[in-house]
Amino acid sequence: MKLLGSLTSPFVRKVRVVMAEKRIECDFELHDPWSSATPLSEFNPLGKVPVLVMDDGTALFDSRVIVEYLDGLTPVSRLIPDNGRPRVMVRRWEALADGVLEAAIAMLQEGKRPASLQSQEWIAQQERKVTAGLARMAHDLGDKNWCYGEAYSLADIAVGCCLGWLALRFPEMDWAGSHPNLKKHYDKLTKRPSFAETAPKT
Numbered sequence: 001m002k003l004l005g006s007l008t009s010p011f012v013r014k015v016r017v018v019m020a021e022k023r024i025e026c027d028f029e030l031h032d033p034w035s036s037a038t039p040l041s042e043f044n045p046l047g048k049v050p051v052l053v054m055d056d057g058t059a060l061f062d063s064r065v066i067v068e069y070l071d072g073l074t075p076v077s078r079l080i081p082d083n084g085r086p087r088v089m090v091r092r093w094e095a096l097a098d099g100v101l102e103a104a105i106a107m108l109q110e111g112k113r114p115a116s117l118q119s120q121e122w123i124a125q126q127e128r129k130v131t132a133g134l135a136r137m138a139h140d141l142g143d144k145n146w147c148y149g150e151a152y153s154l155a156d157i158a159v160g161c162c163l164g165w166l167a168l169r170f171p172e173m174d175w176a177g178s179h180p181n182l183k184k185h186y187d188k189l190t191k192r193p194s195f196a197e198t199a200p201k202t
Helices: 010-024 062-073 084-111 120-141 154-169 178-192
Strands: 002-005 028-029 051-053 057-062
Touching: 002 010, 002 178, 010 051, 010 062, 010 084, 010 154, 057 062, 062 084, 084 154, 120 154, 120 178, 154 178
Parallel strands: 002 028
Antiparallel strands: 002 051, 051 057
16 A cells, blocks of 8 residues: 655644554655646545555545545554444544644635735634634543543544644644643644654644
8 A cells, every 4th residue: 555645734644643553554655736747636536635545556535534444454453433423423523623624724725825816704714613613622622531432543633633733834823822621632642653753844
């Protein structure tokens, strides 16, 4: 298998953390999804990362699909509950973290447009989503050790990757100051080898 992605994408990082936790070896091939020269569209028609190319050449895309596949490859360090409410709640955390990221990325991309073409209303709308999403994370985490249940799971990985990317791209948001429990949780996650080894680099 080989993973196509970038060093800064939080969605790629999510996949890489899952691989590290589950001790799955995979070649990592760097691709810039914003480059017109990238061959990503040969594997993913949407031109996005991450893409996991399996041994038979089949390509999986979207981080949620990829981590689902990876978690079922080996029973080592299961990160997604098998079924029922626990499974749905862990995936709910993932959807929340991914949604915050999608809104923040939309803000970032709009901010790169010429000032005369930017929509401040659009940026403000996305920022409200980020703010509300972080508030929900903080509320639902409370004083618990883990996002859901009594053990580390994909929920924690998704939240950690989200917070790490926000700290990299939007330090002025100061989510850590606004939500001390998220900061405490993030600090705990960054001590794990899987997070330390995949820390985003500009």
